[in-house]
Amino acid sequence: MKKDMTFSADFARCGYTKVSRQAMQIAFTPGDKCEKEAKVLLCILGFAYFKKGEVSFHFKDYACERGEWITSYSELARRTGLIRRAAVTAVGHLVEAGWLTVTAVGRMTKFTLTFYDAPPQPDGHGSPQGGGGDGLSLATALYMYQNGTVYNTGETV
Numbered sequence: 001m002k003k004d005m006t007f008s009a010d011f012a013r014c015g016y017t018k019v020s021r022q023a024m025q026i027a028f029t030p031g032d033k034c035e036k037e038a039k040v041l042l043c044i045l046g047f048a049y050f051k052k053g054e055v056s057f058h059f060k061d062y063a064c065e066r067g068e069w070i071t072s073y074s075e076l077a078r079r080t081g082l083i084r085r086a087a088v089t090a091v092g093h094l095v096e097a098g099w100l101t102v103t104a105v106g107r108m109t110k111f112t113l114t115f116y117d118a119p120p121q122p123d124g125h126g127s128p129q130g131g132g133g134d135g136l137s138l139a140t141a142l143y144m145y146q147n148g149t150v151y152n153t154g155e156t157v
Contacts, residue, residue, distance in 0.1 A: 036090040039080045041099060044069055044111050047079075057108055067116025070108050 026038045048069045055064045064070055077087035091111070094100045101112045 034093075036080075036082055036086050037093050039082065040076065040087060040090040041094055043076060043080045044100065044113060047071070048111075048113055048116060057106065060106065062105055062108075062110075064110075065112075067113045068110055070105055070110045072108055076111075 024042070026034060029035060048067050049064045051066055053064050055062045055070045057070070062070055073084055073088055073091070076091070077084040080087060082090070091100065091102060095102055098114060101114060103110045103112070
């Protein structure tokens with residue numbers, strides 16, 4: 001017998017995400033230049049919706065697509081253990097690099113992972129926006145950021 005199920009917000013957050021050990025080590029190595037960016041990106045990866053769902057804030061419902069997370073910068077800072085200003089700066093770096101897009105949703109912020117459906121591959125070619133998986137691995141991109149290389153163009157800054 002088939003049952004009707006109501007999917008909650010927690011169900012929409014289920015699933016698996018591949019993250020390299022090198023990226024995890026960068027995120028949890030104190031003093032690393034891009035430790036903050038790695039923590040923010042891993043946090044957003046962890047809380048992004050696995051499938052389409054709805055989020056309710058202040059008595060309003062917002063559609064949340066796959067690979068999106070609607071929250072506030074304060075909540076993001078609290079979950080990553082950073083101060084709010086450091087979290088905002090890290091998000092800005094990730095947006096410049098093409099890993100995230102950020103849009104305002106009322107008093108909240110929608111973080112969208114640009115590579116959620118086509119995760120970056122460890123081949124070291126392309127950019128995070130590359131389709132079909134021809135993007136940088138998270139670890140490679142973070143290493144490039146450490147050395148002052150812009151992800152999208154490969155230029156050194």
